Amino acid sequence: MAIEIKAPTFPESIADGTVATWHKKPGDAIKRDELIVDIETDKVVIEVLAEADGVLAQIIKNEGDTVLSNELLGTLTEGAAAAAPAAAQAAAPAAAAPAVAAGDDQILSxxxxxxxxxxxxxxxxxxxxxxxxxxxxxxxxxxxxxxxNAPAAAPAAKPAAPAVAAPVLAAGDRVEKRVPMTRLRAKVAERLVEAQSNMAMLTTFNEVDMTEVMALRSKYKDLFEKSHNGVRLGFMSFFVKAATEALKRFPAVNASIDGTDIVYHGYSDIGVAVSSDRGLVVPVLRNAELMSLAEIESGIATFGKKAKDGKLSIEDMSGGTFTITNGGTFGSMMSTPIVNPPQAAILGMHNILQRPMAINGQVVIRPMMYLALSYDHRLIDGKEAVTFLVTIKNLLEDPARLLLDI
Missing domain, CATH: 4.10.320.10 (E3-binding domain)
Known part of the structure; x- marks a missing residue:
């Protein structure tokens, strides 16, 4: 019996994908749940698995082809012998010429x-x-x-002549390299332009004194890690917790626009931007308002590992009602983050710097962080945005407020 191999159902935020790699060729034996083909989207690489034991009979979409949701990729003959039938080989489309890197002799996907x-x-x-x-x-x-894993070359007994230096370009040389834009980068560019074109986007700034949060973290981080099975206490959980509390008080910041309607969300699905080899991705913590600090930190750590391993799924990054991004990880002191549609706002964290502050008539050195809130002015008034950001500032400068709900 022939079984259709189809692309998965893409969420609304993903329009299409590209066939990245076929791991089997026509005639190859396949076991149930074995990886057959990778589909690369602008967000993740999706693995398509076999639904049953059999033989790959036909490839319809070749590597590099664009595919839509649920589009037919190929066919699998269930229970067929492992040997490649000649008919199956003939059924395969004239193999699309495999991609060849410019200047390379080797053929590669x-x-x-x-x-x-x-x-x-x-x-x-x-x-x-x-x-x-x-x-x-x-x-x-x-x-x-x-x-x-290759062993390092044994050092010379005496410093020899320096290793061959990188070639020095002659004066006036103008070297250029042209490479295709990745789907992730292309989609990010498209969405950023779309957000700025379709939103009345503004950014408001404030600063937060991180003294109390840093003291709390320093005092309890070892006990926290021991009590929660190795989960480390970072700063992001405090910001997520403060954001969910502020979102309860300012529901418009947690809302979105759908046509001519405003959708108010009775939950806080917080997108947390993390860096991966493929670029910046934003997995979502579901119902973050119900999570403890340990659950938030554990969730973020899991997402970070999955991003590094390229294992984030579509479900991990779909949805989200509010986003937090931390440019301070890379040393950013100030930025104006761009709202991720259809969300209405995004919070930007930045680098913590020791700065002189005037407190009670005295100049003291405090660890300060600039905060930025970009928001859609069609939905959120300036007063509301400023007050929302001040609320986050107050909650972080006096963390007891998070426990007392004040």
Whole structure:
């Protein structure tokens, strides 16, 4: 019996995807739940698994092809013998010419080429195990692991002449390199332009004295980690907790616009921006208003690991009613974050710097952080936005307020 292999159902925020890598070729035996093909979207790489044991009979969408939600990718013959039938080979479309990196002799898939570039590996140095000598993503992963584990060269007894220096460009040389924009970067660019074109977006700023939060964290971080099975206490959980409390008091900041309607959300799904090899991604903490500090930190740590491993799913990043981004991780002192539609606001955290502050007529040194709140003025008035940000500031400067709900 023939089984259709289809692209998954994409959420509304993802229009389409690209076939990144076929892990099987027509005639290959496949076991149930085995990985068949990767679909790359602007947010995540989705793995399509086999629904039953059988043989891959036909590939309809080749690597590099654009696919829509639930579009047919190929067919699987359930329970067929492992040997590749000639009919199945003939059924395969004239194989689309595999992607070839400019200047490379080796043939490799788009996903393999991207991975090779990220790891600084010359594709020509990799022995391809795929059809026709194609270098697969697995080949690049193996080459990267071998490169990482290769023993370092023994140091010379005496300092010899310096290693061959990078080639020096002659005066006037104007080197350029052109590479395709990734789907993630292209979609980010599209959404940023869309947000600024369709929103009446403004940004308000404030600063928060982090003394109390830092003292609380310093005092209890070891006990916190011991009590919560290794979960570390960071600053982000305090900001998420303060944001959910402020969102209860200012529901318009947690709302969104749908056509001519305003949708007020009775829950706080907080998007937390994390960095990955593919760019900035925003997984969502569901019902963050019900989470403890430990649950928030655990959730963020899990998302960070999944982002690093490329394992974030569509469900992890769908939805969200409010977003927090922390440019301070990279040393940013001030920024104006852009709202993520259809949300109405985004909070930007920044670097903590020791600065002289005038307190009770005395100049004292305090750890200060600038906060930025970008918001959609169509939905949120200036007074409301400013007061919302002041509320977060007050909650962080006196963390007891988070416990006492005042």
């Amino acid at each position: 788009p996903a393999a080429r991207k991975l090779a570039e990220e790891n600084g590996i010359d594709p020509n140095s990799i022995a391809g195990t795929g059809k026709g000598g194609r270098v697969t993503k697995e080949d690049v992963v193996a080459a990267a692991a071998a490169k990482k």
